[in-house]
Amino acid sequence: MASTLYEIARLWITFIALACGGKLGELVHAPLVGEIVVGLLLGPSGANFIPEPDGVVLLGNLGLCVLVMTGGLSIDVDALAHVGPVAIAIAVTGTLLPIALGCAFMTAAGYSPAVGVAAGTALSSTSIGMATNTMAAANALHTRIGSLVCVAAMIDDVLSLVILAVLGNVGGSSDDAGALTWAIGRPVMVSVAFVVVGAGAARVVPRVFAREWGWATRAGETLTKMKRDDVVVASMLTLTLGLVVACGAAGSTYLLGAFVGGYAFAAAPNAKDAWAKYDLLSARLASIFFLSVGMQIPLADLFDGAGAGLGIGYAVPAVLGKLATGAFVRDVGDAAVVGWAMVGRGELGFVMAREALDEGLFGDTPYVACVWALLIATLVSPVFMRRALERRKAAGGWAAGDVGAAEDGADAVEIGRHDVA
Structure with a gap:
């Protein structure tokens, strides 16, 4: 009993x-x-307050899946058609240029x-x-440029998930050219297939839950008794679980399955509101994931001269590679907003760095450099993005037609003609 109480107190x-x-x-x-x-301070390489972090890492992986699923669910499906070409250009550049x-x-x-x-x-x-929260705080989320940033960041994350799948396969491949080609080609093909499945599901799922369908109307009273929102959430979690398992087993990353599961419900009636009831739970799980990330970082190496110096220098390409994406936007003020919005990093960067370390693709020093670069980019992005938003507002803000573009859709079409090169 005493040991149990001790563990509970430590967890608390x-x-x-x-x-x-x-x-x-x-x-x-x-906050991440x-x-x-x-996690860094309490983990094995720090105070060793939690000497065996396996349980935390497992729960953190669950939190990561929920975090990625929520990202897919948050996508504005209608905005994709309006800002797609420009967003794709920003996302592809923002993915490949930092790698180069x-x-x-x-x-x-x-x-x-x-x-x-x-x-x-x-x-x-x-x-x-991070990008959406900062723009929402500045009341700029539902503008043309807000839609552009959100869609570009979403496409960027999908591309990063595909790269993560390739990274996981390359680490275990041999030097044989054929094996290496298969290690790269398989996850790409599987990932593309699941993205197509997600796009199809995003069209079918809303109809399944729409009251216009006869069977849904007849089942209305039953769904009301079962709490319709709970049915939507349960269905989304079930589909996501199946896709996570299938995507991982097929040769891609299981996180792509989590993203596709959320995206399939992005346009479903009340799906976002239904999941919003679980915001506190999903936020806590996400926090545990970042806690687990910290627990896996070697504290001594983090402040070693070689690792820290390399990491601070590595922050330069981390920032510049994303900041350059603002070049696709003509207005200088909007270009700064887009560039700094893309600079902010999230969970996938840390997952990729850890995956590369676990697969033996690099050692502790490059890993620590990646962590430093990601942390620095994450810290500077919201600061300079807020300044860019403030300057944009001081220069006249957004036109009246800009506000609500994400919901209205009509104004968002003008991105290609007025705001973006």
């Missing part, structure tokens, strides 16, 4: 520290940084091109949550 203290870390991180609009720091710059930096630092590519992939993703 961990959760209190995690909550405090998140609150401190909110001061710089990056505070949560990672708590990261590879060049690591090669110049004396590492092999293979290590450079592996390290560069950690810089490829964007935090859609």
